[in-house]
Amino acid sequence: MELLGLxxxxxxxxxxxxxxxxxxxxxNLIKKLLGLSIFQSAxxxxxxxxxxxxxxxxxxxQKGATDQIFSNPLPQVLILTAIVVGISTTALGMAIIVRINxxxxxxxxxxxxxxxxxx
Amino acid sequence: xxxxxxxxSWILLLSGGAFVFIGGIGALRMPNFxxxxxxASLTDSMGTILILAGIxxxxxxxxALIKLLAILVFLLLTCPTASYALANAALLSGLKPxxxxxxxxxxxxxxx
Amino acid sequence: xIVLFAIFLLTLLVIxxxxxxxxxxxxxxxxxxxxxxxxxxxxxxxxDAADVALTEAAIGAGVSTIILLSALALTGEHERFATANxxxxxxxxxxxxxxxxxxxxxxxxxxxxxxxxxxxxxPWYLQNTPELIDIPNVVTAVLASFRGYDTLGEVFVVLTACxxxxxxxxxxxxxxxxxxxxxxLRHHLIPKVVGRLxxxxxxxxxxxxxxxxxxxxxxGFQAGAIIATGxxxxxxxxxxxxxxxxxxxxxxxxMVAGGAILYGGVGVAAILLGGNFLDYSVLSSNPVxxxxxxILLVELGVGITVCGALLSxxxxxxxxxxx
Numbered sequence: 001m002e003l004l005g006l007x008x009x010x011x012x013x014x015x016x017x018x019x020x021x022x023x024x025x026x027x028n029l030i031k032k033l034l035g036l037s038i039f040q041s042a043x044x045x046x047x048x049x050x051x052x053x054x055x056x057x058x059x060x061x062q063k064g065a066t067d068q069i070f071s072n073p074l075p076q077v078l079i080l081t082a083i084v085v086g087i088s089t090t091a092l093g094m095a096i097i098v099r100i101n102x103x104x105x106x107x108x109x110x111x112x113x114x115x116x117x118x119x
Numbered sequence: 120x121x122x123x124x125x126x127x128s129w130i131l132l133l134s135g136g137a138f139v140f141i142g143g144i145g146a147l148r149m150p151n152f153x154x155x156x157x158x159a160s161l162t163d164s165m166g167t168i169l170i171l172a173g174i175x176x177x178x179x180x181x182x183a184l185i186k187l188l189a190i191l192v193f194l195l196l197t198c199p200t201a202s203y204a205l206a207n208a209a210l211l212s213g214l215k216p217x218x219x220x221x222x223x224x225x226x227x228x229x230x231x
Numbered sequence: 232x233i234v235l236f237a238i239f240l241l242t243l244l245v246i247x248x249x250x251x252x253x254x255x256x257x258x259x260x261x262x263x264x265x266x267x268x269x270x271x272x273x274x275x276x277x278x279d280a281a282d283v284a285l286t287e288a289a290i291g292a293g294v295s296t297i298i299l300l301s302a303l304a305l306t307g308e309h310e311r312f313a314t315a316n317x318x319x320x321x322x323x324x325x326x327x328x329x330x331x332x333x334x335x336x337x338x339x340x341x342x343x344x345x346x347x348x349x350x351x352x353x354p355w356y357l358q359n360t361p362e363l364i365d366i367p368n369v370v371t372a373v374l375a376s377f378r379g380y381d382t383l384g385e386v387f388v389v390l391t392a393c394x395x396x397x398x399x400x401x402x403x404x405x406x407x408x409x410x411x412x413x414x415x416l417r418h419h420l421i422p423k424v425v426g427r428l429x430x431x432x433x434x435x436x437x438x439x440x441x442x443x444x445x446x447x448x449x450x451g452f453q454a455g456a457i458i459a460t461g462x463x464x465x466x467x468x469x470x471x472x473x474x475x476x477x478x479x480x481x482x483x484x485x486m487v488a489g490g491a492i493l494y495g496g497v498g499v500a501a502i503l504l505g506g507n508f509l510d511y512s513v514l515s516s517n518p519v520x521x522x523x524x525x526i527l528l529v530e531l532g533v534g535i536t537v538c539g540a541l542l543s544x545x546x547x548x549x550x551x552x553x554x
Contacts, residue, residue, distance in 0.1 A: 004234060005340030008278075011241040013331035017324045018248045025320035027312040030257050030303070034264060037295075038248050041271055044287075045244075048280045053349060054342035058281040059369040060447060061361055069344075071279035072353040073369040077378060080370070081385040083286045084452045084537055087295045088392035091544045094302040095399040098551065101306045108311055193429070200425040207419060 008049040015042035029097045029107040033090060040086050044079050051075040128176035135169030142166060153216045156206050163198030167191070233277060240274050258300075258308040265296040281448035282370045285440070289456040294541050297463050301548040364522045366445040374450065375526040375533075379509040382529070383494055386536050390491050393540035400547040426468040433461030441534050445523070451530040455537025462538075463545055471549050480546060486539030493532035497525055 015038055022035025051072040059073040101107050104115060138161060145158025171191045178184045210216075247267045251260050268291025276284035339346035356373050364372045374382055441454030466474030498509040506513035511525025 004238070005342070006335050006338065007238055007241060008341055009335035009338055010332055011245055013328050013335065014245050015248050016331070017328040018245070018252055020327070021320055021324045022252045024323070025317055026252070026310075028257070028310040030306065031252070031260065031310060034251055034260055034299075037264065038251065038267070041267070041291075044283075045271065045274065048275050048278050048283060049341060050346070050348050051280060052278045052342045053344050056279055056342075058279045058448065059357065060281075061357075061367045061369060063367070070357055070369065072349055073356055073373050074353045075348070076280045076283050076370050077374045077381075079280070080283050080286050080374065080450075080452060081382060083283070083290050084456070085385055085388045085392075087290050087298070088389045088540065088544070090295065091298050091548075092392045092395045092399070094298065095396040095544075095547070098302055098305045098548070099399055107306050110312055193432070196425055196428065200422055204419065204422045 008045065012042050012046045012049065015039075015045065027109045029100065029109065030094075032109075033093050033097065036093070037086070037090055040082075044082065047075040047079045124176050128173045131169050131173035131176065135166050135173060138162065138169060139166040151216075152209055152214055153206060156202055156209075160199065160202035163202060164195070167194050167198065237274065237277050240270055240277070244270050244274065255310050256308055257303055257310060261296060261299045261303060264299065265292045268292045268295065282368075282450065282453070285448050285453045286456070289453050289460065293460040294456055294463070294545075297460075297467075298541075298545060298548060301545065305548070305551055363519070364526070365519050366523070366526065368445055368447060368449075370448075371444050371450050371526065371530070375529045376509075376511060376522055379498075379529065382533065383498070383509070386491050386494055386533055389536060389540050390487055393487055393543050396544045396547050400551060423468050426464055430461050430465050430468075433464065434458050437461060441530065442527075444530055445526065451533025451535075452537055454530075455534040455539075456541060458534075459538045459541035459545070462542055466545070466549065471546070475546065478542065480543070483539045483543045483546070486535050487543060490532040490534070490536030490539065493535065494529050497528045497532070501525070 019035045019037070019039030019042060022038065023032050026032055026035065051074070053069055053071045056069040056071040059070040059076070061070075062068065097107055100112070104112055106112060106115075142158050142160075142162030145161065146155050149155040149158050168191065171187055171194070175184055175187045175191075178187060244267065247263055247270060251263045251267065254260050254263065268287055271291060272284045272287040275287055356377060357369055360366070360369045360372045364376055366372055437454045437458035440449035440457055441451060444450035444454070462474060462478055465477065497511070497514075501510050501513055502508055504513040509525075509529075511529075512518035512521045514524050515521035
């Protein structure tokens with residue numbers, strides 16, 4: 001049971017590296033971007049895992065109630081904004097990929113490198 | 120009385136779970152696309168109605184009940200629409216509901 | 232019981248992540264990404280982060296799927312090359328995973344109240360929010376008031392990313408034909424009728440999330456995303472032209488800039504009234520009322536910017552489709 005408390009961190013590590021694998025090993029640019037999104041989600045999971053307090057609830061203070069335990073609001077604030085920024089930056093990456101496709105006719109890294117080699 | 124409500128709500132929740140489970144098996148095991156959509160839509164309609172009814176009984180007369188009712192109404196509207204849109208898109212893209220693909224292939228595997 | 236459920240969800244997360252990386256069809260990968268986000272949102276909810284779960288569900292499963300799909304329509308949906316040299320990356324990844332997992336044994340267990348994170352800053356927020364700001368939702372209080380600088384920065388990042396997308400996609404060659412008029416889903420009666428019925432409710436729910444953010448989970452980021460989803464649904468059903476008629480792109484530009492200006496303007500107003508930048512206490516005769524007013528305006532600015540930016544990005548992709 002003691003070890004189960006670390007399961008969230010293990011999933012974080014695995015997700016992080018699954019995303020990283022897509023970034024370094026895949027040739028397709030969109031696949032790389034999806035890998036980056038998974039990588040990002042893994043970091044979100046790490047932060048939100050740290051905010052949990054045993055027996056706590058979401059940090060919304062009920063009037064009149066005393067002795068409530070709340071989870072940590074700070075990581076939640078950081079991740080809440082990071083999610084919105086994440087989709088904006090992903091969209092920017094997608095826009096660049098669309099332009100690459102229009103200019104070179106491919107979004108495969110290998111073909112792009114070949115075009116670069118013999119113009 | 121509360122005991123009765125508990126028992127009824129658990130029966131509803133469990134039967135809802137059973138419908139979702141059967142739908143899941145159907146989505147994996149059915150022979151072709153249209154039958155799979157049919158099985159999956161089972162979880163959407165019957166499963167959600169039963170589970171939400173069970174949760175409503177647990178919630179009692181409160182604000183949560185109204186919210187659950189709203190969720191139920193929207194799910195009843197959207198889930199069949201989603202199933203319809205999926206099947207319609209498959210039909211338009213040229214996947215025929217053919218009698219040949221209805222039967223499993225020689226090795227007993229469902230054909231895609 | 233909840234532990235079992237959490238482990239189940241986390242395992243599904245790993246499975247869907249691996250499936251996203253392995254699957255050849257990018258369309259399927261994007262759909263799996265939506266499932267991944269929904270699982271992530273459920274996990275966040277179990278971990279007591281209701282606000283974050285709402286954001287992840289609205290953005291990850293809603294907006295991001297639509298934007299990725301509209302980008303896929305421009306690039307093609309098949310991955311053409313198998314991974315050429317997969318052993319070296321696999322080796323690197325395995326070693327790193329093992330190292331990180333080895334390092335986690337020193338971390339505090341999940342939910343440990345003695346963990347270092349819970350000792351500093353956060354208790355101060357929880358203790359002083361009822362007194363200084365007097366709104367129930369501490370997350371909104373920290374987001375809009377205590378750490379208002381942070382959020383201002385994030386809003387400008389969204390603004391910048393939106394400008395970047397418009398710059399990258401807005402340029403089109405001189406001889407490019409005008410985009411053909413899209414008709415939306417004219418031949419799909421049932422989705423169209425049901426969708427039309429839903430759009431006003433989605434926008435209404437977005438407004439509820441916007442203005443209820445002080446009392447429950449919600450706020451500008453979530454509301455902006457939800458309203459943007461509603462209008463995107465309208466665009467998918469009725470076609471681009473109808474959506475641009477309802478919310479013209481000039482209005483979208485004004486929203487993107489106006490929301491950020493509103494946020495910054497509240498800060499400047501606080502300076503002019505004799506306080507510090509983004510110190511809302513001076514906005515009203517009573518400091519607590521001033522905080523309420525400031526948070527309301529700032530959240531409104533965030534919501535307007537996020538909604539405008541996501542819609543502009545969506546339209547930028549959609550306008551490219553018919554070349």
